Amino acid sequence: MTLNERIEQWEKAPFDATTIAEVNTLRENPNELEDAFYADVAFGTGGMRGIMGVGTNRINRYTLGKASQGLANYLNTRFKNTVPKIVIAYDCRNNSHAFAKIVAQVFSANTIETYLFSTLRPTPVLSFAVRQLEAQAGIVLTASHNPPEYNGYKVYNQFGGQIVPPEDNHIVQHIEALNFSDIGWEENPSLIHDIDTKVDDAYVETIVNKSILSVHQRSKTSIVFTSLHGTATATMPAVFKKAGYTNVHWVEEQSEPNGNFPTVVSPNPEEKEAFELALKKAKKIDADIILGTDPDADRLGIGIKNLEGEWMLLNGNQLMVVLTRFVLENSPVSSNNFIASTVVSTPMMGKMAEAFKVECKLGLTGFKWIAKMIQDFPAQTFLCGGEESYGFLYGEDVRDKDAISAALLACDLQSHLAAKGSSVYAYLIDSYHRYGCFHEDLVSVNKKGKKGAEEIDAIMHEFRTNTPTTIAGIAVIAFDDFLDSMTTLANGEKQTIDLPKANVLCFHLEDGSTIAVRPSGTEPKIKYYFSVNASLDKASNYTLVNNQLKEKCKQLINFFAS
Helix, strand or coil: CCHHHHHHHCCCCCCCHHHHHHHHHHCCCHHHHHHHHCCCCCEECCEEEEEECCCCCCECHHHHHHHHHHHHHHHHHHCCCCCCEEEEEECCCCCHHHHHHHHHHHHHHCCCEEEEECCCCCHHHHHHHHHHCCCCEEEEECCCCCCCCEEEEEEECCCCCECCCCHHHHHHHHHHCCCHHHCCCCCCHHHEEEECCHHHHHHHHHHHHCCCCCHHHCCCCCEEEECCCCHHHHCHHHHHHHHCCCCEEECHHHCCCCCCCCCCCCCCCCCHHHHHHHHHHHHHHCCCEEEEECCCCCEEEEEEECCCCCEEECCHHHHHHHHHHHHHHCCCCCCCEEEEEECCCCCHHHHHHHHHCCEEEEECCCCHHHHHHHHHCCCCEEEEEEECCCEEEECCCCCCCCHHHHHHHHHHHHHHHHHCCCCHHHHHHHHHHHHCEEEEEEEEEECCHHHHHHHHHHHHHHHHHCCCCEECCEEEEEEEECCCCEEEECCCCEEECCCCCCCCEEEEECCCCEEEEEECCCCCEEEEEEEEEECCCCHHHHHHHHHHHHHHHHHHHHHHHC
16 A cells, blocks of 8 residues: 555545544645654554554554454454453553543454453553453553653553564454454443452552561661652552551652653653652652652662762663662572573673572563563573663563562662661672673664664664674674574674574674664664673772773764764
8 A cells, every 4th residue: 555545545434534634634744744654553662652643653543443453353363262351551641541441442342351440550560460360461551651742552461471473473463454444443331341459459469578678677768759740659659558668758740640741851760851850859858769660660760879978870780780689689599590681781680690590581672571481481480580771570470570569679679788787889889899890871863754764774784784893993703683593703603593583683792892783662763782891809999990891882882873
């Protein structure tokens, strides 16, 4: 179908009059019109995510309706001997509640038992609910940490994890076989059920009961918490109360759920700017730790004090390192245990796994691959897992990154160390001393629209066809192409990569540095991940060694920027 045919399709039935009028208005801006229709909004790393508006490349009632109809057809085909169940949640974003109702309408029209949260909920609660209610699938309407104009549609399997191959491909095939006129809109109210607080109560009890510290060790810790206008407000207060954290100070300006995110440029705990109000409050009350979650509460950022008492924000790699070490130190010793991470996250996870004599499994970018590990290796015990993009999961009860349980774990770490006269900062530096000093950096380059997508494709193609043999004067000893599932060594030898295919490249340098390159699965960006390392003979030398690593990282970044 040509671009014009796509556009003309939306200017007549089955599309409603309002949609048709919006398409006609969009014709006044040819560039926006093309971007809205040149492709179908696709399933990426985090499901289907995009800008809200009319068009095949936008999030709207029709693209969501078509995706839901395709998923309904898949569920009714796969689970044909039973009436399938699906759980639906939504976050604070503009239109999320309305979209959730539309999606529920379509599933009920297709004779699927539909369980809908009556108010907004964190994404990890949705993951928990799928297994708690023994459903065959789950959906959460969210665009995670993306800007306000975005929304999305994450799909979960019966194990509570986001869909992965081959299931995602089967669902896409059902969606692509449909016309918009095939969407079932006739709601069956008898099949739509509101979810009460029983699921929430079970979730809170589960994550508090598995935590490391006891209640009496927690009351002294002073916490500043911000939900960045998101869904953590629905669950985190109950977790703090049950766990015994009573000295909690909310950033009130950011506590009310609001899809416009009025106090931040981006509701992303990866961004320092998002923590400005939290840092101001923490300084005022002399807090012990700062916690911040993204809108759907699956990503966590934390702030701690350094040895001089100055506040600093941990990056995603540092966060997973200190939390993982804490879990490993407080778990039964067993070679059957494993931790998990991703190919673009810090290699320090593997170093710690070696030290504690457990396995570290690596997956592709996206927490769905860590959830799949839990499913694929039931004879092993998953302790925890993390990724550089501020995602962390402790235990197996949720099958996606969980900022709620990670926040509790971070508070427990702070409380535990303070009782010993130490700090999270000292713990991090001691970890660098024990397992190697690593420094990571991430550079994201925006490439919006059709032209941007073409530029990203061209960059990836150039790396594949003219692969550098040296980077910043350092020899490349191995080159991973996950799309070909192949590693090429400097001598030309080929080795197979035992992971699913993905559009990711990784350069391994002679000095132990690594650089990964990939298009984002959730945003119009290309991302460059840098990791450098050195030994740290004593904690007092950290600043010197870290400055040297920063300089080396800067040289690698300059190579790719040139």
